[in-house]
Amino acid sequence: MSYGLQEGDRPTNMTIVELIRAFGRDLPVGIVITEAALEPPGPIITYVNPAFGKLVGRDPDEIVGLSPRFMQGRETRRATLDVFHHALKRGERFHGYLTNYRGDGTRYRAEIDCRPIRNVRSEIEGFISFEREVIRRIGRPIANIAGRYEDASASNDQLGNALRALGIFVA
Numbered sequence: 310m311s312y313g314l315q316e317g318d319r320p321t322n323m324t325i326v327e328l329i330r331a332f333g334r335d336l337p338v339g340i341v342i343t344e345a346a347l348e349p350p351g352p353i354i355t356y357v358n359p360a361f362g363k364l365v366g367r368d369p370d371e372i373v374g375l376s377p378r379f380m381q382g383r384e385t386r387r388a389t390l391d392v393f394h395h396a397l398k399r400g401e402r403f404h405g406y407l408t409n410y411r412g413d414g415t416r417y418r419a420e421i422d423c424r425p426i427r428n429v430r431s432e433i434e435g436f437i438s439f440e441r442e443v444i445r446r447i448g449r450p451i452a453n454i455a456g457r458y459e460d461a462s463a464s465n466d467q468l469g470n471a472l473r474a475l476g477i478f479v480a
């Protein structure tokens with residue numbers, strides 16, 4: 310699989326964010342990066358990959374500069390947002406499920422794996438979230454919340470294996 314590194318990208322001496330931008334171009338998983346400040350109007354989105362634009366049904370250019378709250382609506386659970394907020398405030402990972410809304414008003418269930426990006430001094434410089442649409446699994450016993458949902462896209466095994474190897478979307 311080609312990850313879209315193009316001439317001009319410098320695989321050496323790249324920052325994590327530059328690396329993610331290069332890899333994220335062709336990756337069929339939504340990626341959103343924000344600044345570190347969490348209180349409104351933050352966290353301000355500084356980057357989304359094309360797959361994220363597709364997921365939320367918006368042009369990536371019109372998402373940059375907004376807060377991820379633009380995806381929330383009537384059925385987005387406040388209790389889950391509070392868990393999300395507190396995890397980020399403590400500098401911890403949030404892995405969970407939220408109802409998000411697209412540009413056309415339709416809703417989808419999003420699996421969200423969000424982590425802090427730390428610099429060499431361990432200070433939080435921003436946050437990165439991997440996001441994908443999931444659907445409710447039918448006819449399987451519910452072991453935990455992750456067992457209730459499955460990936461909505463017909464994404465290939467290779468991608469699933471790569472994400473698992475990186476610990477993304479893993480409980």
Ligand SMILES: Cc1cc2nc3c(=O)[nH]c(=O)nc-3n(C[C@H](O)[C@H](O)[C@H](O)COP(=O)(O)O)c2cc1C
Pocket residue numbers: 341342343347348349351352376377378380381385390391393394397407409419421423436437438440
């Ligand atoms: C990188 C990143 C991605 C996020 N993605 C979403 C999202 O897809 N949907 C959502 O409802 N909130 C998302 N959030 C959470 C909101 O930005 C916000 O933190 C949440 O609403 C809780 O904080 P609040 O109580 O200040 O609103 C994301 C946050 C970050 C940092």
